[in-house]
Amino acid sequence: METLITIILDGLQYSSYLFIVSVGLTITFGVMKILNVTHASFYTWGAYTAAFFIGQFSEMGWPDAFGFVIILVSAIAVGTVLGYLIERGLLRRMYERDEVLIVLATFGLFLVLEDLILLVFGVNPYFAYQPMALLESVEIGGITRDVYGLTLIGVAALVAVLCWYGLNRTNWGKLLTAVIYDREMSEAMGINVTRVYVVTFIIGAVLGALGGAYIAPTVSVTPGFGVDVIVLSFAVVVIGGMGSIPGALIGSIVVGLMRAVAVHELPEVELFVVFAIMAVVLVFRPEGLFAPAKPRKI
Amino acid sequence: MLTIENLDVDIESIPILRKIDLVLESGKMIGLIGRNGAGKTTLMRSIMGLLKAKAGTITFDQAELTNIAGHRRAHLGIGYMPEDRRLVPELSAEQNILIPVWSTGISDFQNRLNWIYRIIPECKAFQSRPATSLSGGQQKLVALGRALMVGERLLLLDELTEGIAPVLAHRMGEILTTLKSEGVSVFIAESNDVHVAGLLDKSYVIERGAISAQTQSHQVNTSEAST
Amino acid sequence: HAKDNIKIAVPAFLSGGAAGPFGVPARNGAEIVIDAINTGKLPAPYNSKGFAGATASVDFVDESGGSTKQVAEYRNLVQKRGMDVVIGYISSGSCVALAPVIEELKTLTVLATCGTPRVFEEKSRKYIFRTMAHATADNVAAAHYVTSLMPSVDSYTGINQNYAWGQDSWRDFDLSVQHLKSSAKASKKLQFPKIFAGQYGTEISALSLDKSKLIHSSFWGGDLEAFIFQGAARGLFKKKKVVFTVGGTAAYRLGKKMPNGLVLGARGPYGILVRDRKTALNEWFVNTYKNRYGTYPPGPSYQYGQAVLATKIAYDKAAKAAGGFPTQEQVIKAFTGMEFESFSTTVKMALGDGHQAITENGYGITKYDNENGEPGITDVKFFPAECVMPPQGVTSVDWIKGGMKGAKC
Amino acid sequence: MSGDPILQVIDLQKTFGAVVAAKDINIDVSTGEVIGIIGANGAGKTTFVNMVTGYLKPSSGTIRFEGRDITGKPPRLVTQTGISRSFQVSQVFTSMTVYDNLLTALAITDSRGFNALRPIQRPDLTRRCEETLVRYQIDQYHDSEASTLPQGVRKLLDIAMAMVSKPRILLLDEPTSGVSAEEKFNIMDIIMGALKADQVTVLFIEHDMEIVERYVSRVVAFYQGEVICDKPPEEALIDSRVREFVIGEEYPLEVREAGSHADH
Amino acid sequence: MSRDRTIPGLTVALAVCAIGGYFIPDWLMNQMMFGFARALAILGLLVLWRTGLVSFGHALYFGLGAYAVALLDINLGISDAFVRLGVAMLVTGGVGTLLGFILRNYRDIFFAMLSLAFSMVLYGILVKTEALGSTDGFTVSPPTFLSAAPEGKYPLFVLICVFGWLAAVLVQGYLRSTLGRLTTAVRDNEIRVEYLGYSVARAIHIKYVMSAVLTGAAGALTAMALGQVDPDSMVNWTASGELVFVTILSGPGSVAAPFIGSLIFELLRTYAFELVPHAWQMIVGGTLLAVIFFLPGGIWSLFARALKADK
């Protein structure tokens, strides 16, 4: 019983973390058909920025609770600035090109941004433990948990609700569906596609950065720590169906829970299990659990 | 209403349209007739801002369209039906018709939607079906409905009757006549003008990217004009 | 044939998660020692200029990117960039992968930090030296420390990285504890997360649920720090005793945030364990390092410094014997079986036919020194080299399994 | 020559959810016939062609070609038995030139066994390719990339590619839609000329009654998934239901009586 | 139409490399071995790319090839280069055939992602299994040649060059055949291919197996040239990404392109690493971006231009 509760909580916590990161990826893919490897950079930059400023402000004697403001502000600032620059500076010139070339371009950019981190923040890890320390810990199911980690679940839920609302309950969300399918016709139907793209990309970027910024207090933020995250998010997004927000949610939950089960019960398969699920899902549902409709060809 | 002067358009630096001059008066219906590959679609797309003009001007109601972002045209009351329909497969037929409503924020869309259903009752029959499943001609009708939704002042219709059964093509002609009487200007591009020839106030014949003839009223004879 | 210049390559993690805690201090340690050698400013008896009189020019290279990349890079270092000596390497992965290539390319290579015993146990090596004890010493010493100083510990589990280092560390520790205290029980569910994983929430839950009283970990670098943070927030260290075989680096870096009561090693007599040893060499090293880089030197600085020092000693010794600048063969001959006084301890090249060093090894328990505002350590206990390392000719695993024959504790 | 039906469609049904796209369709086609399929939009014409050529599986019913049951076989196998088709939207290899399009089509149909591994540029193929280009009068577009072709030329290329497998029956989906008024007869003449030379049975979907009148020997009219009329053109075009649902009351009957079936 | 001079060109290049290789410094020979060995994988990816398919998981085959060599060496002590290469190709061919049954039904990003999933499954297994070397991988002993155990790398270098030449010539022949033409045809319009009576799935399957075998050979030769295999640089997704990267860098223009592109990549990385150790990834990434933006035809297009100017 204890183990079960622990597995579920561990799983949900990890799922939440995965969801926050991958929902941004899926939104970007869904709308712009870009499998964005620089998402890992948003994550890393978000984490570094948050960790850096939490450290700075804490040294200047600001209260620890201010850390939460920093996390949010860092995510928004990093996502907006990087997202805007990348969409305007690079991707805009690429929309006509092959999907794969776009993936590779973002891969190239990712490499560049990785080294830029080293130049800006140096090689030393950063610690931003203050927000986590502030919330202390509770005992659930016989083991101690940090409350901060549990708030991750709440944050993920909030992100999910906001995304769902934005897509299904606003005109903007409906317009996205049109833009997704046909950029040019959308333009002719009066949609400011340029703006939709920029905003969507920035939203995706902010979510990626939020994932990094929110996780920063629980880890040592070190160079290159986004590399594994991105491929896990790929798995989540693909399992759920690329471009689908409910898909990202389900995908995160599946991956998070399965991983928790593996670590607790069969640690040897931990790494393998995620991609095995991904392969199995793809084999039986080639387009993921929530696949989009396809146009009639003949 | 719509005046095009000296328009040059290139695609991938190949000149496609050359020195196009064209005038569409308010409440009139004009045709652009020409063989395959003459440049009809290119002209329509240039008006919609989907292609960049290399030289020349496109004036709509005193506004210089070449300086305005592509998406603003719908907000000005211009509706466009592309030759290849291009519906959004994930949305139902009705949602497809409503896309311009969401983007331009038309307020009395319900009336307009009812009116569209009244004049194209076929659309109502499959209003809630996904656009993916519709036949070629059915998609065409939805695309027309979508153009009608915003095109309160100007309609650009590319290959209106292509792939449409004769009964329906005839009825479309009637619909356009009604619209005209309500003050909407209509600009139709056709490679095969059997169904619309009788309705046009004026026809331009386009050949290899240039206007080669212009005919008032109903006496267009395309096969002669293009030899 | 005199020579005024030798080219030394010093590989260490300069990017990635291991750079901050490990690579950079290692690099710094090598740097101050090489600078002092080039200017003749090391304390006596090492105050002669240069390596057998030759000034060293150094290239610091990045060790990150996986062992395959290291193999390719090593070839470039030697064949393209013409290095005379390579001194360094932190990861056991690099060392295991490089050993055959080093032998193939026949270039003197002094391994500074990497720990797996496999390097000299698989084969005898001619061009490779390692100037610090291998991982067996860490884990045997840890087992001694735990079994002798913590009698209440009767069950244990482990979390180690899933590569040679982590696997060997756990095996040695497990076997040693079994030998020293056969009543102690090892857990069945061992955690071997991937190196550089960074997030251990689920693993910490699993460890918390495990009934074992002690956790063994050979984590190092960024992984170690992340684990300590996450474990502290989860109260893991209040609930369990933990022994970190490479924990020394974290003590300085985490400072006040380092929980008290953790058993730490520094892979030998280095870093925080020997900060206060009052020998001339040690004082020179600690002060020079602190003046230049603003912190106390952690273990890797010592280890890299020691490797450079050993190289100099071997060069000088060979030059003396040869009566001129020595050939590589002569340096190797001088190096083999050498015994020397290093910054903090005596080093004997006793194993692997005189290529593998042995030193004493020790552990202590963290206790923050509030008075001076510095990390501190108590209950330090050292075990002599012959107690924690196998004798020549026996592999570590065989030695431990065979009841640590010949151990002098 | 005629006699046994080359194609037999028996009780063919197709439903998409609530939509009935084909309902009890029965058609026998004899060798050498030219059949025009007309019908309102969404009547089920394309669905019918799609079922016969294996793109869609019928919900029920049987399709026989030369006596063999081909119901539900995939397009590849249907093609191999001797049926070919063109498309409402031309399906060509967009990034290749017209010549390469045809050569590729020829090579693929000639790829049994080791032929698939022989170089594609071989004298027998290139000769046939050039010949076909001339026959369909598209040789002046020899080196144009297919994506830049005018619609009419692309349609011709599409049909030419459908023909290389030497089918015994050909189904064309709206061959003249989007083709300009002055070119449509020209195109149809070329198609018919080429087909007559190869003795191919043809079914084509058409909305243009001028074409129907002029070229077909039999008209099949669809309405809401059903065949409402199956007669020779003179009779079909004055059929009251056809006039009501498909061609409209205004269609001029008297004009072209003399012109139909004229040789071009 | 100008005559295709690819095969004579390749043959001359082979002769130059084989003779010149005897005189060049060791480090350059190493770089050429790594570059040319990888080029085999690029050749395979090029065939797929022309079909419109990009695999983000070909490190699966690279790794399988490399690990086949290592495991033969460790478990059976087999050092013969030809046996190693043969077994690696058999293994990758077998796995490729099996996975091909699934993958041939996938296109676009789904193909890429499912490939990725399969390769990451292998990665997960390797990393977590101590008997397979986990993160460390294995050391591979130097190859022998039909029981001769020559000193130095030159024989292996010649083997790689000859094998590379052979593969390029075969692929060139393939691309000119009907099956080869099916690459572009399938990418352009599958419906038409099906209606010409050819199975698109089969066409893709053949290409997939081909690329798997070529990539397996690349992995095997790399393992022998390097003397080391490990999962992070050979099987992880970044390794697959690197293969695709080099494919784009090389350009799809010719079967010679992979050899040139791959060697240039090898040199680029070495020099970047040597000259700007802190920003070498930036250089590599920047190069990739530059190629995508300014050289859509890859490095080959520069050569093609130079060759044209020659005439």
Ligand SMILES: Nc1ncnc2c1ncn2[C@@H]1O[C@H](COP(=O)(O)OP(=O)(O)OP(=O)(O)O)[C@@H](O)[C@H]1O
């Ligand atoms: N991407 C392109 N590259 C080169 N030429 C092009 C391109 N797109 C179109 N063209 C050329 O532009 C010309 C005009 O094409 P357009 O589509 O405007 O003709 P159209 O009059 O609409 O023909 P249709 O009646 O067949 O629709 C054609 O000759 C066509 O070949």
Ligand SMILES: Nc1ncnc2c1ncn2[C@@H]1O[C@H](COP(=O)(O)OP(=O)(O)OP(=O)(O)O)[C@@H](O)[C@H]1O
């Ligand atoms: N894949 C599908 N899913 C759902 N409904 C479909 C599908 N394909 C066709 N239909 C429906 O079946 C009916 C017949 O379609 P079909 O395409 O055969 O019409 P058509 O006679 O070819 O019309 P048109 O002349 O407009 O091309 C239509 O109502 C269409 O909406």
Ligand SMILES: [Mg+2]
């Ligand atoms: Mg057009």
Ligand SMILES: [Mg+2]
């Ligand atoms: Mg149809």
